[in-house]
Amino acid sequence: MGSQIAVPVKETFFISHGSPMLSIDDSLPARHFLKCFKQKVFTQKPNSILVISGHWETSEPTVNCITGLNDTIYDFYGFPEQMYQLKYQAPGAPKLAKRVKELLKSSGFNRVREDNNRGLDHGAWVPLMLMYPEADIPVCQLSVQTKRDGTHHFNIGKALAPLKEEGVLIVGSGSATHNLRALSDTAGVASWAMDFDNWLKDSLVNGRYEDVNNYMTKAPCAKIAHPWPDHLYPLHVAMGAAGENAKAELIHHSWSNHALSYASYKFESQPK
DSSP states (O other): OTTSOOOOOOEEEEEEOOOGGGGTOTTOHHHHHHHTIIIIIOOSOOSEEEEEEEEEEOSSOEEEOOSSBOOBOOOOOSOOGGGGTOOOOOBBOHHHHHHHHHHHHHTTOOOOEEESSOOBOHHHHHHHHHHOTTOOSOEEEEEEOTTSOHHHHHHHHHHHGGGGGGTEEEEEEEOSSOOGGGOOSOSSOOHHHHHHHHHHHHHHHTTOHHHHHTHHHHSTTHHHHOSSSTTTHHHHHHHHHHOTTOEEEEEEOOEETTTEEOOEEEEEOOOO
């Protein structure tokens, strides 16, 4: 965006951000994976970043259009005090926000809104703080629509695919499994969480994107793995933005709290 020369981006990503404790807890393997992201996973520095977070739900697709620095939103309760002192003041990306709106509207999403006040929720700033600690890349956030389905979000991703040619990194931030009531200190992994997580990996790696769009009817244990769809829809956007024949790769896998999967994926566009 802007005067920078755009180096096309070939990949989109889905990051399972798990618990907000990711921001401070060094015992979580996902924290170390994200801290090595720009050295080992994606070495190109993008012009700007578009984050689709499971923590921003609206009835219509909405972008945060911020001039100046993004605020840090502490949308979690009862965590250690130090987490509420953390700040991730990445610049806003108003040009990217307008471009997202333009692309969605031209693809038939007639109602797309702008929010000129909302900063970054922890689904955006916690992973970004680890991935890009310098906070020097402009960031724009896009909401999810929990009353819509996976295909709606996949189509949002498809509409946004041209952003990659403009040097934009598209990151969906959610969780491969997300049933907060089922979290516990019990050893091992809940069988239903394992079943859903394995199905998701198998479907993605083998390119069964249509099945993933229809996960509620296709996947084992879908309703218990995701009582609400908010944390899976960012994956559908990242998947859609990668293109029809994109190749998916599992780039990190770990568990915490008996049922919380940190499975994260890279989607790489393939030449036509």
